[in-house]
Amino acid sequence: MRMDDMDRQILALLTDDGRRTYDDIARRVSLSSPAVKRRVDRLRRDGTLRGFTAVVDHAALGYGAEALVELFYGPGVTLDRVAASLRAVPEVVEAWSVTGEADAIARVRTRDNADLERLIRSLQADGTVVRTRSQVVLSRLVHRRGEDDA
Amino acid sequence: MRMDDMDRQILALLTDDGRRTYDDIARRVSLSSPAVKRRVDRLRRDGTLRGFTAVVDHAALGYGAEALVELFYGPGVTLDRVAASLRAVPEVVEAWSVTGEADAIARVRTRDNADLERLIRSLQADGTVVRTRSQVVLSRLVHRRGEDDA
DNA sequence: TGTGAAATTGTCACCAC
DNA sequence: GTGGTGACAATTTCACA
Numbered sequence: 001m002r003m004d005d006m007d008r009q010i011l012a013l014l015t016d017d018g019r020r021t022y023d024d025i026a027r028r029v030s031l032s033s034p035a036v037k038r039r040v041d042r043l044r045r046d047g048t049l050r051g052f053t054a055v056v057d058h059a060a061l062g063y064g065a066e067a068l069v070e071l072f073y074g075p076g077v078t079l080d081r082v083a084a085s086l087r088a089v090p091e092v093v094e095a096w097s098v099t100g101e102a103d104a105i106a107r108v109r110t111r112d113n114a115d116l117e118r119l120i121r122s123l124q125a126d127g128t129v130v131r132t133r134s135q136v137v138l139s140r141l142v143h144r145r146g147e148d149d150a
Numbered sequence: 151m152r153m154d155d156m157d158r159q160i161l162a163l164l165t166d167d168g169r170r171t172y173d174d175i176a177r178r179v180s181l182s183s184p185a186v187k188r189r190v191d192r193l194r195r196d197g198t199l200r201g202f203t204a205v206v207d208h209a210a211l212g213y214g215a216e217a218l219v220e221l222f223y224g225p226g227v228t229l230d231r232v233a234a235s236l237r238a239v240p241e242v243v244e245a246w247s248v249t250g251e252a253d254a255i256a257r258v259r260t261r262d263n264a265d266l267e268r269l270i271r272s273l274q275a276d277g278t279v280v281r282t283r284s285q286v287v288l289s290r291l292v293h294r295r296g297e298d299d300a
Numbered sequence: 301t302g303t304g305a306a307a308t309t310g311t312c313a314c315c316a317c
Numbered sequence: 318g319t320g321g322t323g324a325c326a327a328t329t330t331c332a333c334a
Binding site: 306307313316 | 324325330331334
């Protein structure tokens with residue numbers, strides 16, 4: 001899985017616009033479009049390039065509330081069990097196990113704060129999580145393309 | 151900015167694969183490809199669809215460390231100033247102002263934990279941030295496509 | 301919204317380095 | 318191994334119904 005600067009440039013261009021044409025990329029990196037395609041195909045096989053996705057404005061879709069919810073597990077609860085139960089909740093868009101006080105942090109998105117509160121209650125009611133501490137997102141300060149959704 | 155179920159289906163399909171062809175989408179939602187294109191064009195004009203991006207495995211690119219860093223501002227520090235100083239740090243891939251104890255949370259990504267520590271020190275040295283509290287990501291438990299990078 | 305045609309893009313075999 | 322060229326297939330795009 002060698003990675004040269006050409007690959008990094010191509011990935012940066014595709015991160016900026018995932019639907020850029022091979023020809024457009026080729027001109028910017030001074031290659032032919034088949035050469036670019038071969039590199040992109042290789043990066044996908046490697047797993048370095050996982051795929052492509054649409055960048056959607058969730059607020060425009062009616063999901064205006066977002067929060068980071070710290071989760072504290074009950075005794076003896078395994079990581080797999082928490083992961084499985086979080087995956088079952090569509091509002092959980094991302095979750096990590098972390099160092100520090102909390103065991104994990106879930107990033108959740110709901111229509112509004114009322115839904116947010118209901119969601120947090122339901123996470124607690126689940127049984128795997130004994131306590132939560134939430135930080136509601138007021139605004140986005142930084143966002144780099146290829147790093148998230150909206 | 152009306153949004154019907156057809157639009158939502160199209161956005162879901164493009165979130166799953168941002169390079170899906172109009173014809174592929176058209177078959178799945180029972181429309182013609184020009185009709186799909188017209189809707190996608192409208193969603194882009196609306197701003198509902200912000201664009202497309204590549205989904206990259208940052209660990210494969212040598213950035214294996216990730217953390218959520220809670221930031222506590224000094225007195226009188228404005229949101230704009232924090233946003234500007236965070237934007238200047240490439241390792242900050244996302245940041246939000248939040249409710250709760252901390253003023254903001256930055257999501258950062260570095261090569262390793264040593265770089266992570268250096269970065270956190272530099273955020274404190276900046277002057278706008280008087281204290282930080284970090285939660286280092288151990289593993290990703292949940293990740294929905296269209297919600298992030300790797 | 302669909303159809304059909306033209307322009308653009310993706311794809312692959314083949315060759316050179 | 319990597320890259321380029323040219324030909325063909327697939328897709329995008331748009332005028333018109």
